Amino acid sequence: MDEAAAWRQAAAHLTHRLLGELSHEGLFEPEPAGEDHWRLPLGEAVYEFRARRGAFGSFVIALGSATRAAEGGKPAPVEDPRALLVDARTALGLYGSRLAEVLTELTATIADESSRLRSAPTAEKLSTMDYNLAEGHLAGHPPLVFDAGRAGFSAEDRARYAPESGEDIQLRWFAVRRDHARFDAIDDLGENLLQLEELDAEQRAEFTETVGELADYVLLPLHPWQADEIVGVRYAGELASGVLVDLGPGYDHYRPHQTVWTLANVGRPTRRDVTVLPAPGAPVVTGGLKRINAEAGLGLELLGGVAGVTVRHPLFGELPDTAIGALWSEPVLSRVAEGEQALSFAALPYRDLDGHAVLTELIRRSGLGAEQWCAEVLDLLLRPLLGWLCQYGVGLGAYAPNLVLIVSPDGRPLRVAIKDLARGVELLDEELDCHRLLGDAPRRPANVLARSLSDAVFAGQLRYWAEILLDDLDLPRTRFWDLVRETVTRYRADNPACAERFDAYGLLAPEVERVTPNREHLAGEAWAGRVPNPLHGPAADGAW
Template identity: 25%
Template sequence: MHRPPTAEAQVAAELAEIRPALLPLYAAGLPGARAAVLTRLWRALAYEPLPWITRRVRGPRGLALWLSDGRALHGPHADPYATTAYVTTVHLGGVPYDDPARLMTDLAVPHGADFAAELGHSAASLALSLAGHPDRPKEWPTRDREWEQRVVDGHPFHPNCRSRPGFSVAEQLAYGPEHGPVVELGTVPVRPEECLLTGSWPEEMRDGGHLLIPVHPWQVEHVLKLPVEGTLPAHPLMSLRTLALPDGPHVKTALTTRLTSSVRDISEYSIGISATLSSFAEDLAARTDGLLHITRTRGAVTAHSPDLAAVLRESPQRFAAPGEYVLPVGALATTDLPDSPAWLAGLMRLALTVGLRLLELGVALEAHGQNLLVVLSATGSPLRLVYRDLADIRISPARLVRHGITPPALTGRVVTDDETALRRKLFGSLVAGALAGAAGSGAALATALETAVRDLPRSPDLTALCEEPLPAKALTLMRLSPRTPGDQWVDLPNPLVLEPDTSGH
């Protein structure tokens, strides 16, 4: 039976046509890329509440997973917070697998075929990213965008860490931040009466009586298929669809394709609340004694379509004084910083001081490694935090009122008084996400957390963080449950009470 070419083969064939010089580097990167995706997948299999895994047994040689059809899957002990690619092979029914896509195919679980295709694309795209970014400069970047372009391997815990469906190899090279391109954004003229605009819109993005909405060239070609006027040269950031303009502002564009888990369009709801959220968050950040800055949203506009919308916000660079550096927490692993538990504990103390203070007041940040940035001194000491992209925070009116703060005039998904939802939002993104990614292992995370929490003010939220399982999004379960809307969660072992890790990772 004829089998369609794998994602790896398709990428290789396209490279042979357009960039043959990258082929050897691409081939060399494939084993490491497969291991990186397999490591993320193994974490999900080891911990997420997948209905077809009936039993998990830890033994002296590793972890055994028993499937509902009677088969057994064997692999190493799974560290829920490891970011190194330590899983190179697992065994299903005694057969070795080093390819995550082939493993998912042969697991033959509901919706597994589509997910297997995504895993194959993730590994192939990651190998392409490694090929286009073989060496990391030792010098620290001077521009904030350069920090973001150093991040090659995407989401630290999602098996779809580099999945870019709908992007050809040429488009990945042209638009992927790790390849360092300049992207020419188009603009679509729309009459003001045909738009929803919040905040202000700059004169340089107006033409007579029209607003000029920046659009990503991929969106123009594959989704909008509209004529565009003029171009804006821009540099892509970690999220691919957010780009830095030459004069500093960042523009978030609609990109109607599924990157990692989510389709990256821009809802009318998020446009409508952006100005209110920005003003409210700035006021709240003032209560952190200068430890947190919020990047202000300058303007947001939509032509009443999630496919044609944009958000302009200020660059985090404005919060770095001369001699300081500002970079996403997700980029910390790309540079040489003190290999010291005390340094990591200092970062965690800073992040938890701010995060828990805001949670107590009534705001849960989605402080993952892309949204949360840290300002470092010239010697690498963490000084302050910067937060961007307020679209997915959660606000508790009841907590705000308890502290004498008037809740903003908002409704919809950002508003909740549910204690579990608020803690999941902060703990899942900050601790199980950004800080775990910076630590790189459960042992390092536990050591730094234990030090960091000692001097924090006691509160029910801190008690929950220290004593209860740590929530994280069940990212693989979500991809295998396409008919279940919203986030699904997994309770990970609390790093402060982890059993000793015998895997060596």
């Protein structure tokens, strides 16, 4: 696919996604215009599209069906999501510099998607690809249309550092005077051991030659973009005074994950992933979760941050976004046996250029049938997450990019892992003994903590599965949501001691709050209104 064709396809696809997600979130209010036909006036234009309604009030728009008609003009196929945003600027409350900022971000998103499409593998190939390389072909968390994670990247930066570029990255190392840095680690991992495991002897010798005595410093790897844009500017005085010493690029080569700031060591995959952001206290949370899991055996593989460095600016330390740091985490491939395959949950709804989905490919390859395959995955995923919620009052950040499905060579589900643990952990606002192990993780009331499952998994992932399974394998959506509901209610029946806490979470309530990540990005509102809950019971119209 040439560059022009890829841009057109990316722009059209994002326009349909934007129409669907903003309609789902209540920012757009389409009007019925016939069976599965909708009309949406925006400013001086009218959009029309075909869509069926899905779970959680979603709009499942038929790709290629959307048209736009200017006032008095004829409908034409939609080609550019930026035109949609300009038409919708009043409805969205976007004006002046904020409108320009969002349009710039959306343009960058089209460029990233266009780059991804030009090298898009088939669903079959992606389903067997190395986990870290596959990250470069994914589109991130399904509900979020805007690419908010790469703010500040230039076109050259995107070509060099975005996961879809397929380029390796060498981290830049710095030595930080010990009185300006904080090092944390789990109990059995000290600073010296971390250096021995993450750095070659020759590289440590080079660092020692530069600074004289490593014991006086804490070593910190950073993304080369951060080294130039953050350290080179905000820490220029500290570089001049020797508080920070630039040690140059490391030997190892890394590939960025979809989160951009988390990178996997592709040359030495047994070495840890590095997240080049400060996460003070993360190893404490990881260690606590592992201690609980060792006793409880909840069945979820935990991949957390095991060591971290945080540097606070001597003058700007209390201001936002001035700290720098890094977190070393257990790599996904450390939990994958020979012959097994690890796939991000963000890969499961991936469709290739011929329309084939990874989810469908795995089911067909397994020979299990859609119902049995889904039942097995739901059991591997939901029962442990329910156990953490109901037995320990712990919500894990189970968003698609953080979840990993491990399958056999024939696509049969084996295990589920969760990574980037510490950043998503929240605790029930009750005094539970196990919470003493989890540091300063935020406390939430039951209805808010339930969102770690209802928003991240049910609305954020499974609603997309339901539509793929209907379109590709003729699995009725009512049957799919029956399987989800059966897994959740079976957990309650099997764990009567947790029934009261389970009920407090309201997972089976008739309605739930509608999660709105794009509304949050545009207007700062993470939730808006309530929508019917497919876990409560089947919909009369068969949508769930």
